[in-house]
Amino acid sequence: xxxxxxxxxxxxxxxxxxxxxxxxxxxxxxxxxxxxxxxxxxxxxxxxxxxxxxxxxxxxxxxxxxxxxxxxxxxxxxxxxxxxxxxxxxxxxxxxxxxxxxxxxxxxxxxxxxxxxxxxxxxxxxxxxxxxxxxxxxxx
Numbered sequence: 001x002x003x004x005x006x007x008x009x010x011x012x013x014x015x016x017x018x019x020x021x022x023x024x025x026x027x028x029x030x031x032x033x034x035x036x037x038x039x040x041x042x043x044x045x046x047x048x049x050x051x052x053x054x055x056x057x058x059x060x061x062x063x064x065x066x067x068x069x070x071x072x073x074x075x076x077x078x079x080x081x082x083x084x085x086x087x088x089x090x091x092x093x094x095x096x097x098x099x100x101x102x103x104x105x106x107x108x109x110x111x112x113x114x115x116x117x118x119x120x121x122x123x124x125x126x127x128x129x130x131x132x133x134x135x136x137x138x139x140x
Contacts, residue, residue, distance in 0.1 A: 013043050018052040027127060028134060031059025031109075040124055049124035055080070055115040060107040063135040070122050071099040073107070078115035081108045104135065 021035040021042060036042065038050035060080065073082075079092040084105040091097060092111075099105045109115040125131050 016042065024127075026053075027129070028062050028064050028132065029055070029060065030062070031056035032061075034119070036126075039126065045124065047123055049121040049126065051119040051121075053115075053117050053119055055107070055109045055117075057109050057112060057114065060109050060115075061105065063104055063106050065102050065104045065133050066099070066121075066125065066131055067102050067133055068123075068131050069125055070101055071105075071125075072120045073097050073099075074118040074120075076116040076118060078109060078113050079111035080115050080117075081110050082106070102133075 016037065018035045018037050021037055023033045023035050026032055026034050032053060032055045034051045034053045036049065036051050038045050038048065040046065040049075055078075063083075073096065075091050075093055075095045075097075077093060079090060082089055082091050082097050082105065084097060084099055085103045089097070090110065107115075
């Protein structure tokens with residue numbers, strides 16, 4: 001049986017380009033521009049959020065954790081050093097990393113060119129301050 005069409009009042013966007021989304025500078029990051037592509041406010045997503053981020057050389061995510069959500073990153077361009085759960089790895093195009101609930105992580109760009117990555121949060125983060133904890137003495 002075919003699915004009923006979505007009523008106009010509930011119509012959602014199913015296709016979009018990162019360039020069509022307004023960039024923002026996320027808290028607890030330096031030299032970073034993100035575009036929240038898949039999110040409640042863009043497509044009506046309720047269980048996940050997908051961002052495309054660009055981070056300049058020597059910048060990145062300061063030490064922090066997310067007490068209520070999981071995060072994964074897919075590295076598209078550039079290189080970075082990632083610290084998570086006491087492990088450190090140099091990553092580049094084609095690599096993934098996973099940040100479990102409550103585990104502190106840090107990302108620092110090491111390449112001359114900017115780092116471009118896809119970030120997925122589940123459930124959505126939405127830059128909600130209640131969904132992040134910072135190391136004592138850290139700054140946003």
